[in-house]
Amino acid sequence: MSAVTDRLDRLVRQTQAHNRIPAVSAALHRADRPLWTCTVGGTGNDSPLGPRTQFRIGSVTKTFTAVLTLQCRDDGLLDLDDPVGRHLDLPAHGELTVRRLLSHTAGLQREPYGDVWDTLRAPDTEQLLADLARAERVLPSGRRFHYSNLGMALLGQLVGRLRGGTWAEVLSDRVLLPLGLTDTTVSPGPAAATGFLVDAYSDEAHPEPPTDFGAVGPAAQLWSTAGDMARWAAFLADPAAVEPAGTVLAPATLDEMRWPVTVTDETLWAGGFGLGLILVPQGDRVMHVGHDGAMPGFLAGVYGRRGGAGTPGAMGCAVLLSSGSASEALDLPHQLLAAAVEHDPAEIEPWRPGLPAPAPLRGMLGRWWGEGYEYVFSWHDGSLRARGAGDPPGKPPAVFAPLPDQPDVFRTVSGREVGELLRLSRDERGTVVRMHWATYRFTRNQETFDRFDFRAGN
Incomplete structure (x- = not known):
């Protein structure tokens, strides 16, 4: 084992121990090296923990829904400035645009109507759409960033309607299968980890109940492995290197998605939001692009790295956690990306003479x-x-x-x-x-x- 992988492994182990996380699965994807993976802990059930163990990825799901939406735009099925009501029959809020919903600047309330996080009962499609008349627009559209699971759920319904299937069917056909993300599923497989809430004042870990988010699934439903998610992060950062044919999404469209639409804090410009993607500046013209995720018992951080000396092509990192109370650990993917570049930078390509100017x-x-x-x-x-x-x-x-x-x-x-x-x-x-x-x-x-x-x- 090399000194670099030793260093990465140690970062994962330190994070698992310091934050008291039952299970951590991490992976690093880059074009010039084999996939690196590291797992620490146990699943909390009879399945052994390994690189193929699934974890819930929560809001990382939104990046998939965003890509599906941009696919529809590229195929001429919608315009980003279309009101969503042009494509869905809605009782209210149909004037909100696709672009505003993607960038969380539509002003729509955060969750569907009702106490979803209290009851853990998510609405089905019929109820989600019918209850829109009772949901608030809490801010004027375009005023500022305001995160909305409801808004992303509407985009998932939109994608399914335009493609003539369910969101899950369209996702499988148009993204998961083409990119080989075979361990990414809507429902957990038999070897999935159990999610926990770790007690703040003892070492007891309480299992969290499994939940199905129904029509809100396009915002938070997916399960996956760290290896799949590291590849996905690499695609978001460098699609041409991961999928040269461009059949999933053109590199120029990913450029558009990564362009900052809004900051998430007006006084601390430490993060921004593009079209469905979180943007985290790292200094010296380096940007990490991706998303975090949180669901009962689970946290996830999935980011690709762009720019900077030593950054290889197709560089992405995923860290999946079976704890809902270890938010400090969400800095780990950024630490792993930085450490990999610092201690194992991409090879320097030699300069070679080229053709003269015309x-x-x-x-x-x-x-x-x-x-x-x-x-x-x-x-x-x-x-x-x-x-x-x-x-x-x-x-x-x-x-x-x-x-x-x-x-x-x-x-x-x-x-x-x-x-x-x-x-x-x-x-x-x-x-x-x-x-x-x-x-x-x-x-x-x-x-x-x-x-x-x-x-x-x-």
């Missing part, structure tokens, strides 16, 4: 000035790029793609001014003498807006 662009490479700032335009990896001359090394460049029907016009496809046009202007000899990027003038020398050239003095 002849019409070679003369325009180099330094340009715009808005009083200096930029460097270059050709790398088959594309035209631009960076601020003073940008830190980790800041991504702007990347341009040519417009096929307009010579010397490019679209910014990523980075600064994404979506905007770059237009090249040439003199009679064909030399690029001026550029306009997002309509701002760029010149070889530093100029004022009224075109005073500091180098020429006029």
